[in-house]
Amino acid sequence: MSLPSLREQFSALIAAPSISCTQPALDMSNRAVIDLLAGWLSDLGFACEIQQVSPGKFNLLASYGSGPGGLVLAGHSDTVPCDESLWHSDPLRLSEQGDRWVGLGVCDMKGFFPLIIEALLPLLDQPFRQPLLILATCDEESSMAGARALAEAGRPLGRAAVIGEPTGLRPIRLHKGVMMERIDILGQSGHSSDPTLGRSALEAMQDVMGELLGLRAQWQREFSNPQFGVPQPTLNLGCIHGGDNPNRICGQCALEFDLRPLPGMDPELLRAAIRGKLQPLALKHEVRIDYGPLFPAVPPFEEAADRELVRLAEHLTGHTAQAVAFGTEAPYLQQLGCETLVLGPGDIDCAHQPDEYLQLDRIEPTVALLRQLIQHYCLTRSEDVQRR
Ligand SMILES: [Zn+2]
Secondary structure, eight states, X not given: OOOOOHHHHHHHHHHSOOBOOSSTTTOOOOHHHHHHHHHHHHHTTOEEEEEEEETTEEEEEEEESOSSOOEEEEEXXXXXXXXXXXXXXXXXXXXXXXXXXXXXXXXTTTTHHHHHXXXXXXXXXXXXXXOEEXXXXXXXXXXXXXXXXXXXXXXXXXXXXXXXXXXXXXXXEEEOOBXXXXXXXXXXXXXXXXXXXXXXXXXXXXHHHHHHHHHHHHHHHHOOOTTSSSOSOEEEEEEEEEOSOTTBOOOEEEEEEEEEOOTTOOHHHHHHHHHHHHHHHHHHHTOEEEEEESSOOBOOEEOOXXXXXXXXXXXXXXXXXEEESSOOSHHHHHHTTOEEEEOOSSOGGGTTSTTOEEEGGGHHHHHHHHHHHHIIIIISOHHHHHHO
C-alpha cells in the first residue's frame, strides 16, 4: 500500500472535476472524486460503500470499526462551477501561492478529506472501540440530493457528526434555512381599453406581493434570534416576469422569491401560510395561482449549546459556537440522530470565488483537532467518557 502524500491527495482531488450545478450543461458526475477517496480509504482498511443517488452522482460511506455510536466526519465531494478566465491559475491544478494552496475545492471542501486521512494515520493501529465514518456526499452545491437521500434512507450514522465546511476553524451550531419559491399567475389577456375583456395577472401579483410582505413583517415580529448577524427571518422578492405591452391586459405573471427561516420555523408551515393567502386572491381576481418551491428547502439548523459535541469543539478550538449565514447538510445528519456541528479549515470569504484557497497554517491545527475528535469518540472507552 502506498498512500499518496497529503499534497498529492489534494492535487488528485482538485484535478478530478466534480462541479454540480442546477444548469444541466455545467453539471458533472462526482464519480472520480468518490473513487479516489474510496481507493485510499479501502487501502487503509475502511469498508467502503458507494451509494448511487442519481445517474452519475454518488455518496461514499466509508467506515472503520463497527457497532453503534462513533464519529462521522462529513463533507461534500462536489464544487460550484468556476469562472476560469477570472482565475490566476488553472482551477483544476493545485498550486502553492505564498502561504496558501489554491484550487477549486481546496476550501469548499474537497480538501477536508486529505486532512481527515492525515489525522487518522497515527491512530490506525489502535483499537477503535466505536466506529469512524467518513461521508462524502454529492450535489451539496445544487440540490443537496446526496444528503437528502441519506436522510430518507434513515440509517443511523453515529453519535456525533462534524461537517468540514469552511468556518475558519470556528464551531458553528446554527444556520438559517434556505427556501427558493415561485408563484405563477395565469389570468386572461385582452385589449387595455376595456378592462372587462381580461383578468390582469399583474394586478393579482401586486396583491400577492402585498401579502408576502405582510407575512414577512409578521414573521419578523414573531421570530428573532440574536445569534445571527441578521437576527430576523428574511424574504426577498428576487425577480418578476409578466406581460408584454402597455396596451394589453397582462395575462401571465411569475414571481420568484427567497425565504430564509430561523431555526424553529418549519418550512412546510411557512408554505401553508403563504398558500392560505393566495387562495382568496385567486378568487378575488378570478385568476389561477400556482405556488411551489424551485428547489427542495434546506431546513434551518440548530444544535443545542449544551451538547457534548458543541462543548468539546468549543474546548478544543477555544471559540464559542456561533451562527453562519449559509445553509449546509447539517440538518440532514441531525435528522439521522447525530449531534451535528459545522467546523472546517477554510474561509467562507474565498469559497465560490476565483483563486479559492486554503491557508497552509490551517493544516496543522485542523489535523490536530480532527485527531482529538477521533480519539474522543472512537478510541476512548465509553465508560471513560461517561465518567468525565
Ligand atoms: Zn461547501
